[in-house]
Amino acid sequence: MSEEKNHYILDVENLVVRYETEDGVVEALNGIDLKLEYKQTIGLVGETGAGKTTAALAIMRLVPDPPGVVECDKLMLDGRDILNLPASKMDEVRGKDISMIFQDPMTALNPVFTVGEQIAESLQLHEHLPEKAALEKAKDLLELVGISRERANEYPHQFSGGMKQRVVIAIALACNPKLLIADEPTTALDVTIQAQVLELMNELKEKYDTSIIMITHDLGIVAEVCDEVAVVYAGRIVEQGTLEDVFNRTMHPYTEGLFNSLPKIKNRQAMLKPIKGLMPDPTNLPKGCAFTPRCNYATEACLLGQPPLRHVSDTHAVRCVAYDQPGFHIERGRK
Amino acid sequence: MPENILEVRNLKKYFKTAHGLLHAVDDISFSLQQGKTLGLVGESGCGKSTTGRTILRLIEPTSGEIIFEGKDVNRLSKGEMRKVRKDMQMIFQDPFSSLDPKKTINQIISEPIRVNHILKNKHQIEERVLELMETVGLAERLINSYPHELDGGRRQRIGIARSLAVEPRLIVCDEPVSALDVSIQAQILNLLKELQTKMGLTYIFITHDLSVVNHFSDEIAVMYLGQIVEKAPAEELFENPLHPYTKALLSAIPIPDLNEKRARISLKGEITSPVNLPNECRFANRCFECTEICRREIPPLIEISPNHFVACFGVPGGKG
Numbered sequence: 001m002s003e004e005k006n007h008y009i010l011d012v013e014n015l016v017v018r019y020e021t022e023d024g025v026v027e028a029l030n031g032i033d034l035k036l037e038y039k040q041t042i043g044l045v046g047e048t049g050a051g052k053t054t055a056a057l058a059i060m061r062l063v064p065d066p067p068g069v070v071e072c073d074k075l076m077l078d079g080r081d082i083l084n085l086p087a088s089k090m091d092e093v094r095g096k097d098i099s100m101i102f103q104d105p106m107t108a109l110n111p112v113f114t115v116g117e118q119i120a121e122s123l124q125l126h127e128h129l130p131e132k133a134a135l136e137k138a139k140d141l142l143e144l145v146g147i148s149r150e151r152a153n154e155y156p157h158q159f160s161g162g163m164k165q166r167v168v169i170a171i172a173l174a175c176n177p178k179l180l181i182a183d184e185p186t187t188a189l190d191v192t193i194q195a196q197v198l199e200l201m202n203e204l205k206e207k208y209d210t211s212i213i214m215i216t217h218d219l220g221i222v223a224e225v226c227d228e229v230a231v232v233y234a235g236r237i238v239e240q241g242t243l244e245d246v247f248n249r250t251m252h253p254y255t256e257g258l259f260n261s262l263p264k265i266k267n268r269q270a271m272l273k274p275i276k277g278l279m280p281d282p283t284n285l286p287k288g289c290a291f292t293p294r295c296n297y298a299t300e301a302c303l304l305g306q307p308p309l310r311h312v313s314d315t316h317a318v319r320c321v322a323y324d325q326p327g328f329h330i331e332r333g334r335k
Numbered sequence: 336m337p338e339n340i341l342e343v344r345n346l347k348k349y350f351k352t353a354h355g356l357l358h359a360v361d362d363i364s365f366s367l368q369q370g371k372t373l374g375l376v377g378e379s380g381c382g383k384s385t386t387g388r389t390i391l392r393l394i395e396p397t398s399g400e401i402i403f404e405g406k407d408v409n410r411l412s413k414g415e416m417r418k419v420r421k422d423m424q425m426i427f428q429d430p431f432s433s434l435d436p437k438k439t440i441n442q443i444i445s446e447p448i449r450v451n452h453i454l455k456n457k458h459q460i461e462e463r464v465l466e467l468m469e470t471v472g473l474a475e476r477l478i479n480s481y482p483h484e485l486d487g488g489r490r491q492r493i494g495i496a497r498s499l500a501v502e503p504r505l506i507v508c509d510e511p512v513s514a515l516d517v518s519i520q521a522q523i524l525n526l527l528k529e530l531q532t533k534m535g536l537t538y539i540f541i542t543h544d545l546s547v548v549n550h551f552s553d554e555i556a557v558m559y560l561g562q563i564v565e566k567a568p569a570e571e572l573f574e575n576p577l578h579p580y581t582k583a584l585l586s587a588i589p590i591p592d593l594n595e596k597r598a599r600i601s602l603k604g605e606i607t608s609p610v611n612l613p614n615e616c617r618f619a620n621r622c623f624e625c626t627e628i629c630r631r632e633i634p635p636l637i638e639i640s641p642n643h644f645v646a647c648f649g650v651p652g653g654k655g
Contacts, residue, residue, distance in 0.1 A: 047516040047517065047518060047519075048487075048516050160605050161379075162605050163605075190378035190379055190543060190605075190606075191378065191543065191545070191584060191587040191588060192378065192583060192584060192587050192601075192602045192605075193378075193605060194587065194589075195586075195587035195589075195599060195601055195602075196601060196602070198589070199599075199601060217516065217517060218589060218591075219591035220588065220589025220590050220591045221589045222591070223589060223590065223591050223592065223593055224589045243593060244593060247591070247592070247593045248593060248594075257518060258517060258518065259591065260521075261517045261518045261520065261521035262517060262521075262546065262591060263521075263524070263546045263547055263549065263550030263551075264546075264550070265545075265546050265549060265573065265588065265590060266595075268549050268550050268569060268570065268573075271525065272521035272524055272525050272550070273521070274518055274519070274520075274521035274522040274525060275518035275521075278486060278488065278519070279486075279516075
């Protein structure tokens with residue numbers, strides 16, 4: 001048991017989340033296993049509605065209930081079971097052991113408090129620092145994310161988008177969390193600012209040995225900051241592996257489709273090959289593999305049942321029944 | 336040599352604000368040939384959307400000429416403008432807020448047909464709507480649906496069908512795929528390209544996404560604080576960027592390919608406020624190649640090689 005504790009910062013088994021609404025049951029997450037080693041960054045990639053954010057909220061135990069119903073076999077953070085922690089204890093974990101960077105820095109900050117106060121808040125709460133010391137530390141944190149300490153007394157509206165996101169990062173890092181969940185942290189930012197923020201995150205990761213879950217729809221960002229990738233589709237991980245596994249030895253047809261949908265910088269004449277159709281309705285998921293209606297390789301076998309996660313190497317796993325036939329390979333892998 | 340469908344000369348749009356004059360678009364000129372696509376790229380606040388809207392005269396320009404098919408758009412009366420506007424349409428960024436939630440698809444797409452008296456007979460109008468829906472890949476059964484019943488990709492298709500309804504020749508596409516998921520984004524980009532080939536449409540494609548613009552445009556103009564800092568054929572711009580800002584922008588794109596490692600030029604700071612700009616190169620504050628002359632005057636846009644224009648004192652041959 002203690003060995004395991006040393007191995008994984010986060011260990012999730014069979015995480016299921018559904019939202020029971022008047023219009024039906026939304027099957028947002030349908031059994032996700034996630035093991036994250038210390039100091040590693042994993043990218044959760046997928047499109048709108050795939051369940052990426054729900055996964056993050058479930059790990060933080062922030063899924064609204066009702067309508068949310070969370071079922072999980074195991075939820076361990078740094079060797080500690082947080083699945084059954086009472087709400088008051090969970091408040092101590094959030095912001096201290098796990099923290100989250102939200103997508104939209106414009107709405108994540110409170111407009112009526114100065115940025116210094118907002119950073120200091122979690123220090124006072126979790127580290128029990130007196131107000132003055134907390135403010136002082138907040139200024140150090142501002143400097144760490146590249147904002148001069150004098151600006152601690154300013155309000156969010158006096159900052160630009162990129163600066164606000166830096167403040168949000170400073171808040172998330174204030175108590176030196178063991179696990180940081182970043183939910184599309186650069187989506188609302190311009191490319192040059194995005195580059196600055198990603199650089200900052202990479203720097204801080206080195207400095208503080210933080211483990212990170214990076215939620216994004218952008219495979220380019222994954223290539224830049226992640227060690228591992230999990231591709232999520234309709235609430236399931238369909239392919240998981242190291243960066244090299246997923247980018248250079250792609251196995252799942254959906255992952256291939258994502259790559260083919262992106263315009264190539266080097267070959268601008270190449271016609272885009274979009275994935276046909278749309279994401280399935282999570283209140284009415286197809287039987288069997290949820291990707292079947294959009295998949296170019298689909299056969300009848302795909303509709304029979306949920307494809308199991310097949311481990312092709314120690315690090316690489318794929319959820320696709322086509323690999324039952326020896327010699328099957330998607331086009332991308334063939335080159 | 337095909338004729339230019341659009342010529343923009345010294346276009347300026349200033350907004351009066353409480354803090355001073357905001358230079359949204361500051362003296363830009365370009366021309367566009369029939370059937371081609373010009374990509375306007377830049378970060379938020381660089382004036383690319385204002386440029387697009389001013390060209391359609393949705394915003395009145397402060398000064399400058401917009402010559403569309405030989406007519407100066409700014410000099411047209413309201414009635415004349417109405418006729419011209421049929422030929423120039425716009426596709427908006429947000430397919431969630433650019434469609435009237437109280438109208439059905441049928442009403443949305445048929446509105447421009449009715450308003451412009453293109454067809455009068457009810458049956459003809461409905462036939463035309465169905466035809467347009469087919470063109471953009473919307474199933475016939477959706478004709479009486481409301482926008483909220485549809486996903487982003489389908490809504491964007493409605494926006495496209497609506498703009499095609501008046502058979503325009505020029506379409507300003509303002510970030511048409513930014514709000515969409517990648518797999519849907521590719522569907523819409525392919526559709527726009529197909530329509531261009533089929534109908535000979537001319538596009539002004541406004542975006543912040545350089546990989547999309549590279550894929551889509553014949554020519555690209557990079558904007559910074561209301562000015563064009565570099566303009567070149569797409570391939571040339573990506574292979575041989577000259578302006579420091581273009582170089583930094585290109586190096587900032589995250590590339591989903593592990594075998595491609597690039598040196599990143601990281602820019603300090605952010606785009607400055609376009610209010611009360613000093614008389615110096617707009618990019619000087621963030622530039623890594625800034626010299627003393629850049630602080631004294633605004634560099635002119637100069638043709639360095641055929642069709643490759645750049646506004647930078649640091650580029651050899653670009654010192655005016």
